[in-house]
Amino acid sequence: MQIVTTNDIPGYVVEEVFGEVFGLTVRSRNIGSNIGAGLKSLVGGELKGITKMLHDSRQEALARLGEEAIAKGANAVLAFRFQTNEYEGMGAEICAYGSAVRVRPA
Structure with missing residues (x-):
């Protein structure tokens, strides 16, 4: 699986586009990280x-x-990006997204 931030892959031809794909996770910080972060911020x-x-x-x-x-x-993802948001002050939402495609060598 090739995952690239570009809109194409040099030396490859896009045969088929399957559309957007996502990978999502939401993580909370543990109490130790919160305490450590508070002290470190000082x-x-x-x-x-x-x-x-x-x-x-x-x-x-x-x-x-x-x-x-x-x-x-798909065998590749084009135009890959990350988006990160704070989740209600307790953690973070991380979304990976891009366009799923099938490519072949040119």
Whole structure:
């Protein structure tokens, strides 16, 4: 499965477009991360617990995007993007999205 941010893949031809696909996850922060983030905000610096949560969440959303594309018969996703939103002050919603397509070498 090729997943790219571009609208095409050099050396490949799009044979079929299956439409938009999504991978979504919503994650809450644990109490330790919230306390650590509150203390860290006093002195500044990276919020490592939250950074890890967002990294893991993006990986999960990306995997779900790939699964949905495969289920539609695609072998690639074009115009891939992430969107991240805060979820009611308790966590984060991460959405991976793009266009599912079948490509072949040119």
